[in-house]
Amino acid sequence: MSTVTRPQSSPAIAVHEPGNFLTHSSGFLSWALTLDHKRIGLMYLVGVMSSFLLGGILALMIRAHLFHPTGTFLTPQQYNQVFTLHGAVMVFLFIIPSIPAALGNFLLPVMLGAKDVAFPRLNLCSFYLWVGGAIFFLVALLVTGLDTGWTFYTPYSLDSKGPVVLATLGVFILGFSSIFTGLNFIVTINTMRPPGMTWFRMPLFLWATYSTAIIQVLATPVLGITVLLLTAERLIGIGIFDPKLNGDPVTFQHFFWFYSHPAVYIMILPAMGIISELMSVHSHKGIFGYKLIAYSSVAIALFGFLVWGHHMFTSGMANVTTIVFSALTFSVSIPSAIKVFNWLGTMYQGTVTLTTPMLYALAFIFLFTIGGLTGLPLGALSTDRHLHDTYFVVAHFHYVMMGGTLVAFLGGIFHWWPKMVGKMFNEFWGQVSAIIVFIGFNLTFLPQFVLGTRGMPRRYANYLPEFEYLHQMSTYGAFTLGIGLLVAGLVLLHSIWYGRKAPTNPWGGATLEWVCSSPPPHDNFSRPPVVGDPYDFRGIEYDPKVGGYVRRPVVEKGLG
Amino acid sequence: MFLLADKNASFWFPEQASTFAAEVDWFYMAMLYISLFFFVLIVAAMAYSMIVFRARPGYKGSVEALHNNTLEFWWTFIPCVIAVWIFARGVYGYLDQMKIPVDTNNVDVLARKWAWNFTYPGGVSTDELHLIVDKPAKMTMRSDDVLHAFFVPAFRVKADIVPGRYTNMWFEPSKTGVYDLFCAEYCGDKHSAMGAKVFVQTEEDYNAWIAKEMLPPANAWDWGQKQYAKTKGCIACHSIDGKKVVGPSFLDTWGKDVELAAGGTVKFDENYVRESVLNPQAKARKGYETASQMPSYQGRLKEEEISALIEFLKDVKTNTTKKE
Numbered sequence: 001m002s003t004v005t006r007p008q009s010s011p012a013i014a015v016h017e018p019g020n021f022l023t024h025s026s027g028f029l030s031w032a033l034t035l036d037h038k039r040i041g042l043m044y045l046v047g048v049m050s051s052f053l054l055g056g057i058l059a060l061m062i063r064a065h066l067f068h069p070t071g072t073f074l075t076p077q078q079y080n081q082v083f084t085l086h087g088a089v090m091v092f093l094f095i096i097p098s099i100p101a102a103l104g105n106f107l108l109p110v111m112l113g114a115k116d117v118a119f120p121r122l123n124l125c126s127f128y129l130w131v132g133g134a135i136f137f138l139v140a141l142l143v144t145g146l147d148t149g150w151t152f153y154t155p156y157s158l159d160s161k162g163p164v165v166l167a168t169l170g171v172f173i174l175g176f177s178s179i180f181t182g183l184n185f186i187v188t189i190n191t192m193r194p195p196g197m198t199w200f201r202m203p204l205f206l207w208a209t210y211s212t213a214i215i216q217v218l219a220t221p222v223l224g225i226t227v228l229l230l231t232a233e234r235l236i237g238i239g240i241f242d243p244k245l246n247g248d249p250v251t252f253q254h255f256f257w258f259y260s261h262p263a264v265y266i267m268i269l270p271a272m273g274i275i276s277e278l279m280s281v282h283s284h285k286g287i288f289g290y291k292l293i294a295y296s297s298v299a300i301a302l303f304g305f306l307v308w309g310h311h312m313f314t315s316g317m318a319n320v321t322t323i324v325f326s327a328l329t330f331s332v333s334i335p336s337a338i339k340v341f342n343w344l345g346t347m348y349q350g351t352v353t354l355t356t357p358m359l360y361a362l363a364f365i366f367l368f369t370i371g372g373l374t375g376l377p378l379g380a381l382s383t384d385r386h387l388h389d390t391y392f393v394v395a396h397f398h399y400v401m402m403g404g405t406l407v408a409f410l411g412g413i414f415h416w417w418p419k420m421v422g423k424m425f426n427e428f429w430g431q432v433s434a435i436i437v438f439i440g441f442n443l444t445f446l447p448q449f450v451l452g453t454r455g456m457p458r459r460y461a462n463y464l465p466e467f468e469y470l471h472q473m474s475t476y477g478a479f480t481l482g483i484g485l486l487v488a489g490l491v492l493l494h495s496i497w498y499g500r501k502a503p504t505n506p507w508g509g510a511t512l513e514w515v516c517s518s519p520p521p522h523d524n525f526s527r528p529p530v531v532g533d534p535y536d537f538r539g540i541e542y543d544p545k546v547g548g549y550v551r552r553p554v555v556e557k558g559l560g
Numbered sequence: 561m562f563l564l565a566d567k568n569a570s571f572w573f574p575e576q577a578s579t580f581a582a583e584v585d586w587f588y589m590a591m592l593y594i595s596l597f598f599f600v601l602i603v604a605a606m607a608y609s610m611i612v613f614r615a616r617p618g619y620k621g622s623v624e625a626l627h628n629n630t631l632e633f634w635w636t637f638i639p640c641v642i643a644v645w646i647f648a649r650g651v652y653g654y655l656d657q658m659k660i661p662v663d664t665n666n667v668d669v670l671a672r673k674w675a676w677n678f679t680y681p682g683g684v685s686t687d688e689l690h691l692i693v694d695k696p697a698k699m700t701m702r703s704d705d706v707l708h709a710f711f712v713p714a715f716r717v718k719a720d721i722v723p724g725r726y727t728n729m730w731f732e733p734s735k736t737g738v739y740d741l742f743c744a745e746y747c748g749d750k751h752s753a754m755g756a757k758v759f760v761q762t763e764e765d766y767n768a769w770i771a772k773e774m775l776p777p778a779n780a781w782d783w784g785q786k787q788y789a790k791t792k793g794c795i796a797c798h799s800i801d802g803k804k805v806v807g808p809s810f811l812d813t814w815g816k817d818v819e820l821a822a823g824g825t826v827k828f829d830e831n832y833v834r835e836s837v838l839n840p841q842a843k844a845r846k847g848y849e850t851a852s853q854m855p856s857y858q859g860r861l862k863e864e865e866i867s868a869l870i871e872f873l874k875d876v877k878t879n880t881t882k883k884e
Contacts, residue, residue, distance in 0.1 A: 286625020455713025
């Protein structure tokens with residue numbers, strides 16, 4: 001309990017206490033109108049976690065319903081509404097904003113040694129746009145059921161009696177929230193790096209966030225255009241997507257995936273950034289092949305724009321188009337493979353501590369590798385014709401989105417939780433949560449690969465009896481996974497009240513956020529710190545007096 | 561609705577019932593083994609580091625960032641080579657599937673919410689797909705309403721059916737039997753019930769079946785019943801046992817007054833049925849305001865077909881047990 005309240009070097013401002021950003025000011029308005037990126041990050045965190053809870057409950061409803069071939073408690077119409085909302089809530093309200101908006105907002109300026117993002121007001125605006133978009137979605141949930149699937153495919157979405165216009169307006173607003181966040185991050189990274197932090201001395205999380213921000217700014221406007229066209233088609237019949245008006249439904253798919261495929265990389269790139277940090281810090285060793293990881297983030301962001309057609313291999317595109325998209329799809333698999341090998345290289349010869357964040361990071365590598373490898377038979381044309389729109393696809397993207405992004409997000413939350421709230425969580429129960437999540441996840445989604453190759457189509461409310469036992473395994477897995485996530489949530493909440501005070505550097509990280517106290521003061525740094533290599537672990541030693549790591553001046557290597 | 565389920569040929573796949581299946585399955589298994597090889601390698605490397613380099617008293621690993629150009633080159637290069645091979649092999653199989661032979665048996669496929677209709681060269685039209693074994697078959701497919709997809713797992717083929725254009729596909733059934741056909745593109749309320757049976761038969765069996773189907777119906781009621789249950793797909797939304805599926809049931813409605821959404825009632829008689837078939841929204845029933853809209857059958861039913869349908873609707877219950 002030796003929280004050394006080091007004297008802060010800020011004599012100009014009358015500080016009552018050596019306060020942190022949480023205690024800096026109080027009252028509802030101090031949060032609602034805050035321009036502090038850390039508070040905005042925390043508000044985003046509360047928002048996306050609430051959305052995740054909602055999406056998760058919907059997921060459990062889906063799995064509970066599919067326990068029997070004829071369904072258990074939903075009508076087919078209700079089932080269609082539930083899977084639509086599950087997808088829409090998870091994609092638009094949870095995964096897309098999760099890492100960039102919640103963790104990114106909190107960490108990006110601190111990692112840069114800056115006081116805040118470049119445009120703090122725009123940042124707050126982006127948060128309220130997110131809230132506004134989320135409300136549109138929830139209204140759509142409460143008023144009448146949306147049943148188009150999260151993809152809004154035409155012409156079904158033109159005929160559907162669900163609140164398509166309301167929901168797409170929500171998407172439109174959420175898109176702006178995403179664009180503003182991306183814009184802010186690009187400008188911040190370009191202009192506010194401290195002395196000494198060249199591009200190749202940035203933490204890899206920032207490289208990943210930067211690549212993500214580029215996609216957010218370039219791709220999201222296309223989503224805005226798409227949903228506006230959809231709304232115009234629905235309301236005044238402009239005849240672009242509706243075959244009855246000489247429109248082409250496949251045009252909508254091109255528009256939609258031109259955004260939504262890059263959006264997949266908005267989801268996974270920041271997760272890869274987190275994993276790069278986690279692997280290095282918890283192996284207490286510099287990252288293997290820094291430049292290759294940094295370049296592969298940018299490569300993924302660029303290639304990611306060119307592969308949208310692989311969602312449409314069975315839509316009836318011309319053969320040449322289909323073949324070109326298949327080739328481009330394989331090109332994007334290479335940078336992902338490189339990253340996995342580099343993470344393994346990082347552990348090699350390090351000092352691997354199996355902490356909760358590290359367990360999540362290792363689970364990520366395991367699950368993401370499966371997710372990536374199962375993309376091969378989907379990118380290959382002849383096998384995709386069999387596997388397209390089956391449970392194989394469902395399992396594949398859950399391995400990437402959930403086994404990848406969500407698990408990395410959880411690892412990141414556990415990793416930076418002491419920094420965000422200033423408390424340590426219970427390590428044992430944190431590890432238990434990681435193990436339950438890992439087992440539950442595989443039990444849920446491994447059987448779905450087999451369902452897919454055996455021909456079970458996706459989005460089915462009822463199914464043939466021959467698929468029953470695989471579906472039941474999946475349902476048992478989903479509830480196990482739910483329990484694991486519940487444990488993780490309780491561990492984090494418990495720590496807020498009962499956790500011991502976090503030291504400045506609980507894990508032994510070398511990036512700048514571990515130089516700030518936990519939680520950081522309102523201004524992060526009184527002046528931009530001079531920085532060197534973010535993965536220089538020399539001299540970082542555990543100090544039992546502090547309960548965390550401190551950086552000792554390096555005389556020679558070794559001996560703390 | 562599904563009588564027989566496809567048998568599994570292996571742990572991964574259903575029966576191989578078309579000439580495409582062997583290539584698809586072989587290629588999938590090849591990718592599976594390549595993937596397993598790399599997966600085991602990755603997990604083994606991970607486990608090795610977790611054990612050998614774990615933090616423990618008296619052990620201090622290196623802190624230096626590693627970098628090895630040779631290693632990094634090879635683990636970029638080898639995945640590239642494998643990716644190129646997988647891409648090429650996928651294209652090879654795909655082009656085979658896309659090249660429609662000249663001499664095929666043709667079937668016109670109509671997909672609509674939520675039924676399949678297959679029309680054969682002689683004009684026979686049913687809700688079952690009948691194919692001749694070892695003869696290439698070509699499907700010319702269209703949709704009446706939204707996107708659907710033709711998917712027969714045993715044949716390993718799938719194609720989206722896009723409204724407003726024809727989609728052609730071909731395959732060659734290689735094994736007699738009964739297989740499942742699914743709709744694989746989400747199409748609304750009864751998407752999961754939009755299935756059909758595929759009968760792969762010898763040429764003699766197929767001809768015998770066609771000949772039987774070509775016979776004129778025995779009487780108007782039978783004809784109406786067949787339209788209701790098989791050829792026009794009414795059964796997808798309207799039951800005859802009183803259950804509310806999507807639209808109203810036909811049990812005990814003939815001659816009764818039914819309530820309308822716009823208020824008032826109308827007698828369920830010949831004229832009401834005729835009007836509702838040709839212009840379904842003219843007098844929509846109360847209690848079905850939020851149900852998916854029935855498409856018009858204008859131009860799809862001849863006058864005598866409507867009359868036959870009416871004969872059936874007059875007496876849906878007693879006759880079902882009496883005549884079958």
